[in-house]
Amino acid sequence: MALYQKEVEMGCRAVRLAALLCQTVQRRLLAEETAAKSDKSPVTVADYGSQALVSWALQTALPPGETLSLVAEEDSEDLRTESGAAMLQRITQLVNEAIKAEDGAQPAPGPLTPEDVATAIDRGLSNGGPLGRHWVLDPIDGTKGFMRGEQYAVALGLLDEGEVVLGILGCPNLPMASISVPGGVMAAATSGQPVGCLFAARKGCGATVEPMDCSLPPQKVSVSKVSDPAWASFCESYESAHSLQDLTANIARVLGVTSPPVRIDSQAKYGAMARGDAAIYLRFPHLGYREKIWDHCAGAMVIQEAGGVVVDAAGRPLDFSKDSAARGTAPLRKLHFSRGSDIPS
Ligand SMILES: Nc1ncnc2c1ncn2[C@@H]1O[C@H](COP(=O)(O)O)[C@@H](O)[C@H]1OP(=O)(O)O
Numbered sequence: 001m002a003l004y005q006k007e008v009e010m011g012c013r014a015v016r017l018a019a020l021l022c023q024t025v026q027r028r029l030l031a032e033e034t035a036a037k038s039d040k041s042p043v044t045v046a047d048y049g050s051q052a053l054v055s056w057a058l059q060t061a062l063p064p065g066e067t068l069s070l071v072a073e074e075d076s077e078d079l080r081t082e083s084g085a086a087m088l089q090r091i092t093q094l095v096n097e098a099i100k101a102e103d104g105a106q107p108a109p110g111p112l113t114p115e116d117v118a119t120a121i122d123r124g125l126s127n128g129g130p131l132g133r134h135w136v137l138d139p140i141d142g143t144k145g146f147m148r149g150e151q152y153a154v155a156l157g158l159l160d161e162g163e164v165v166l167g168i169l170g171c172p173n174l175p176m177a178s179i180s181v182p183g184g185v186m187a188a189a190t191s192g193q194p195v196g197c198l199f200a201a202r203k204g205c206g207a208t209v210e211p212m213d214c215s216l217p218p219q220k221v222s223v224s225k226v227s228d229p230a231w232a233s234f235c236e237s238y239e240s241a242h243s244l245q246d247l248t249a250n251i252a253r254v255l256g257v258t259s260p261p262v263r264i265d266s267q268a269k270y271g272a273m274a275r276g277d278a279a280i281y282l283r284f285p286h287l288g289y290r291e292k293i294w295d296h297c298a299g300a301m302v303i304q305e306a307g308g309v310v311v312d313a314a315g316r317p318l319d320f321s322k323d324s325a326a327r328g329t330a331p332l333r334k335l336h337f338s339r340g341s342d343i344p345s
């Protein structure tokens with residue numbers, strides 16, 4: 001079997017399963033399904049449920065005795081408090097429903113308990129690092145977009161000896177049709193093509209996209225061939241709190257970019273760019289914010305395998321292998337992306 005083929009299959013199944021749960025929650029998003037973490041960022045039952053499902057699916061796909069190493073965004077601390085108990089119950093119910101919907105059966109030896117779900121979530125507490133294999137997960141990247149009913153991604157990468165070897169992006173609300181059309185996402189969503197994309201990239205093997213609903217086979221994707229910035233479109237965060245939009249507007253102006261920025265949430269931007277919907281992604285977080293490896297690992301791999309380049313503001317490649325006590329952090333304070341290295345930093 002081709003290198004990492006089994007891992008791609010494991011990862012795609014895990015991401016599809018998680019996306020199923022996210023779609024269920026997004027359809028009936030209720031106030032009580034949302035909470036605020038200690039850093040004040042929002043978290044929903046779907047963030048936790050998605051992480052529990054990916055962790056459970058990956059662990060059960062490993063040979064008996066092999067332990068999963070997972071670096072993931074969420075942990076069960078708040079769910080284990082008295083006030084978190086009801087949320088944990090709800091997550092457990094959603095997780096079991098998603099497993100049943102996929103398989104038509106509950107897992108042996110029976111439905112997962114709240115304790116099983118909390119344990120699955122906490123499997124994401126690995127520190128990662130340069131040795132061995134580590135899966136890297138953002139169970140919902142773009143939680144704010146998810147809560148608005150817009151774009152988000154289930155983002156799963158795999159590090160092997162410090163190198164990213166797999167990237168899988170489930171984007172349940174991204175249309176299969178290009179969004180670089182007048183009317184953008186809304187127009188693409190009503191074009192008759194399916195909505196919901198699964199991007200997968202394996203080191204040295206290129207990147208593919210297929211509909212989340214499996215209605216078409218995977219097809220190869222490649223980044224935009226536009227080399228003149230005057231014809232390039234650039235994308236950035238929808239949330240101005242996540243990136244310095246004044247700065248990116250200035251950079252775009254200096255480059256001669258004429259079209260307005262495409263603003264969508266999450267690593268869905270990397271997916272859209274991998275198939276050429278935009279040519280440049282500029283991201284400059286506000287001072288003091290530290291990017292996490294799960295926010296870029298899968299997306300950067302998809303872009304690289306689609307022929308693009310992802311670098312930090314100094315033009316250096318991103319390093320996802322730092323083993324850190326402050327889990328998951330990587331030296332990505334400022335990030336920009338382009339097909340070449342011609343953007344001033
Ligand atoms: N203050 C912040 N600055 C930059 N990025 C942030 C900030 N707060 C959250 N994020 C992360 O930004 C990403 C959203 O990307 P975008 O801004 O491109 O839509 C997510 O990874 C989100 O985390 P989360 O995974 O919790 O949603």
Ligand SMILES: [Mg+2]
Pocket residue numbers: 041042043073143
């Ligand atoms: Mg978050």
Ligand SMILES: [Mg+2]
Pocket residue numbers: 138140141142294295
């Ligand atoms: Mg994120």
Ligand SMILES: [Mg+2]
Pocket residue numbers: 047073138139140141142143
């Ligand atoms: Mg997240």
